[in-house]
Amino acid sequence: MKRVVLICMFFCSISFADVYTLKKCNGCHGDKGMKKALGASVLIGEMSKEDIVFALHAYKNGTKEGSYKTIMMGFVADLNESDIISIAQEIGK
C-alpha cells in the first residue's frame, strides 16, 4: 500500500508538469483556490474537479460569462488539455 502511494506521488508530481502555471493561478486564487480572485471570483477550491475543467474549457472557447472573463481567457489560452486536468486535480474537490 505504501508503495502504491509513493508511486502515485511520483507520477502525480511528474504528470503535473506545470507547477509554474499553478503558481500563477495561486497569485489571484490563493493557495488551493481558497481566495476570491480580485475579490470577484468564486472560491475555485470549493468547486468540483469537473466544474473547474468545464469552466476552463468555457473560458478557452469563449462561452463563459463574467465581468473579468477576459483576464481568465488570457490565462487559459496557453493551457493544454493535460494542464487543465492537472490543475483541476490539484485545486478541485
Ligand code: HEC
Ligand atoms: C489576475 C488574476 C487571476 C489569475 C492569475 C487567474 N485567475 Fe482565475 N479568475 C480570476 C477572476 C477575477 C475570476 C472571475 C471571473 C469573472 O467573474 O468574470 C476568475 C475565475 C476563474 C474560474 C471560474 C470560476 C467560476 O465562476 O466558475 C476558474 C475555474 C479559474 N478562475 C481558474 C484559474 C486558473 C486555473 C488559473 C491559472 C491558470 C487562474 N484562474 C488564474 C482571476 C484570476
